[in-house]
Amino acid sequence: MTTSIFVNLPTTDLDRSKAFYEALGYAINPMFTDENAACVVLDENVYFMVLTRDYLGTFTDKQIIDPKSQAQALIALTCDSREAVDAIVATGLAAGGSEPRPANDLGFMYTRDLEDPDGNILEFLFMEAAAVEQGPEAFLAEQGGSAPAGA
Template sequence: MPIYVNLPVADLDASKAFYEGLGFSIDPRFTDEKAAAVVLEEGITVMLLRNEFFTTFTKRPVATDGIEVINSIEAASREKADELAEKAFAIGGSVTVDPQDMGWMYSRSFADPDGHHWEVMYADEAAMAEAFAAEGTPGT
């Protein structure tokens, strides 16, 4: 089942450039002057919608302060998590949280130019199972 995450943006061109700079592609079939479809991977698309267009999909006010959601992406390794976060910082993203290292899980966080919070995390499944077993965590 495909997932579409819809995000309001102030400057569509700047937002497209940011996500393309992270290495993601734009799907031209769903991209025009009001919106852009950023393909994270097959079946996961982030729809960047100009603020005024975004409001046509809801009667609720659009959040402009604080945080409504944390978008998370799994990386193949700690190094890949660092690589994507550092790339984000180099092209205009900002640090939202210092790197988190739980031993079996590692994450880096950044905000895009519109302040949307992203987390890039890596989980070592074998180390996670060991840690949970040692703690006696149910379900392991």
């Protein structure tokens, strides 16, 4: 059985959100898109369901947070290189997103955060393949460095 992931994100402007995610290179699946929701296809098993705040509220009794001032989740997406991380963040900034903090370079992993126009946080990252196989400390020791605290 293949598992698919659907991440539900609130928006105050569905058309703006669709344009933002399309600018990042993702497709919108029209079969699961209407005036309340848009299905953003990241790949064949990963989807963002961008939902109006009112519609998202029909799925839970909990308060829908304002992602501009509160964080409920940080969604991390891998990229094939540091350059790919920089490129997608640059595209997102040009499409109306914002970068809430500077890039984070841990030696074995490079990350940049991008907030969509609603404030939902996407973290784009590249991790050295050897660090994935060996673990960050072994990789950095091989490179002559050490892992930062908490890595």
